[in-house]
Structures are given as C-alpha cells and as structure tokens.
Amino acid sequence: QKEVEQNSGPLSVPEGAIASLNCTYSDRGSQSFFWYRQYSGKSPELIMSIYSNGDKEDGRFTAQLNKASQYVSLLIRDSQPSDSATYLCAVTGYSSASKIIFGSGTRLSIRP
Amino acid sequence: DAGVIQSPRHEVTEMGQEVTLRCKPISGHDYLFWYRQTMMRGLELLIYFNNNVPIDDSGMPEDRFSAKMPNASFSTLKIQPSEPRDSAVYFCASTADRAGAQYFGPGTRLTVL
Numbered sequence: 568q569k570e571v572e573q574n575s576g577p578l579s580v581p582e583g584a585i586a587s588l589n590c591t592y593s594d595r596g597s598q599s600f601f602w603y604r605q606y607s608g609k610s611p612e613l614i615m616s617i618y619s620n621g622d623k624e625d626g627r628f629t630a631q632l633n634k635a636s637q638y639v640s641l642l643i644r645d646s647q648p649s650d651s652a653t654y655l656c657a658v659t660g661y662s663s664a665s666k667i668i669f670g671s672g673t674r675l676s677i678r679p
Numbered sequence: 680d681a682g683v684i685q686s687p688r689h690e691v692t693e694m695g696q697e698v699t700l701r702c703k704p705i706s707g708h709d710y711l712f713w714y715r716q717t718m719m720r721g722l723e724l725l726i727y728f729n730n731n732v733p734i735d736d737s738g739m740p741e742d743r744f745s746a747k748m749p750n751a752s753f754s755t756l757k758i759q760p761s762e763p764r765d766s767a768v769y770f771c772a773s774t775a776d777r778a779g780a781q782y783f784g785p786g787t788r789l790t791v792l
Contacts, residue, residue, distance in 0.1 A: 616779075665778065666727070669721065670721075
C-alpha cells in the first residue's frame with residue numbers, strides 16, 4: 568500500500584463546475600496535510616494546508632480532512648481553465664514530522 | 680523574498696560526467712530538502728538538512744549521489760559519475776517549520792546522454 572494515494576486521473580470537469588480531488592494516507596499519526604498545484608514544466612506550488620479535522624476554505628478552494636478515515640480532499644469551486652494542472656496531496660509522517668510524503672498527483676483538466 | 684533559488688535551470692551532460700546542482704533556500708528557513716521528480720516515480724525525497732546538518736539521506740539512490748550544506752544559505756547535490764537513468768527534474772525546497780509546508784525552487788532539469 569502506498570503511503571499517500573491519489574487517483575491519477577485525468578479528471579475532466581466543465582468550466583464553472585466543482586472539481587473534487589481525493590487523497591488517502593496510511594500513517595494514522597500524520598499531523599500536517601497539504602495540497603500543491605503543479606503546472607506542466609513548473610515546480611509544485613502550495614495552495615492549501617490543513618492540520619485539524621473539518622473544512623478549511625480559501626477563496627475558491629476548500630480542503631477537507633477526516634483523520635478517522637485517513638482521508639483528505641480538495642474542492643475547487645467555479646473551476647477555471649487556469650485550474651488545469653496536476654494536484655499533489657502531501658502528508659507529514661508521525662515518526663518524522665519534517666518529511667513530507669507526496670502522492671503521485673491527480674491531473675485535472677477544465678474543459679470550456 | 681526571492682524564494683528558493685536553484686541553478687542551473689537546465690543541464691545536459693554525458694554519461695560519466697560529474698554534475699553539481701545548487702540551491703539557495705529562503706532566508707531564515709532551517710530545513711532544506713532535495714527531491715527528484717520523474718514520470719515513473721513521481722516526487723521522491725532524496726535528502727534533507729536541518730540547520731545545515733543532514734538528517735535523513737535514506738532516499739539517496741546510491742553512492743554516486745552526495746549532498747552538502749556548508750552554510751545556511753547554500754547547498755549542493757552532486758552526482759558522480761552521472762548515468763542516463765539520473766535524468767529527471769531535481770527540486771530544492773525549504774521551510775522554517777518542522778512540520779510546515781515546504782516551498783519549492785524552480786528546479787533543475789537534468790539530461791544525461
């Protein structure tokens with residue numbers, strides 16, 4: 568079992584709709600959770616961080632964390648073509664909080 | 680702040696040559712990470728430093744790879760000798776918080792012929 572699992576996609580969503588990206592992790596002691604966006608040929612860019620159960624909203628983005636289910640998700644409202652990118656879920660380990668384990672990413676495509 | 684700075688941005692070399700990648704972390708960030716990204720393996724952590732000291736190098740693929748951090752504002756990743764399978768994008772990242780988000784540099788795209 569991979570430590571951080573994501574559906575590789577591609578996930579195709581019409582412009583203006585809600586895009587839902589999901590991630591599961593194996594380390595029950597994980598404390599910090601992040602979503603990064605990576606455009607083709609560019610470096611990962613942090614878009615959301617979440618540390619406690621529940622929802623965290625920032626503009627069009629909402630991160631959701633459920634530690635009991637070991638599940639973290641990212642919702643993008645009013646999807647725009649500029650949201651087309653690969654989204655990486657990242658989780659810190661309990662035994663080494665400094666190490667972030669990245670999922671393989673979900674490729675999101677927003678169709679006009 | 681200028682963000683994490685990496686050089687060179689692109690490197691093309693021949694098998695067997697030595698390659699040195701450079702990184703300047705964000706000022707004040709005590710943690711520095713080196714990653715490698717390929718289509719097949721995704722983003723892999725190679726090594727990370729805290730206060731210039733290597734903490735975990737378990738991701739370094741083999742003895743051909745070495746990394747140093749002589750001071751708080753500079754780190755190098757060296758591959759000697761390089762092989763075609765080392766072709767990848769190498770990212771440097773830094774953070775000020777032990778369990779906080781990491782900020783990535785633009786990466787070095789390495790091609791070994």
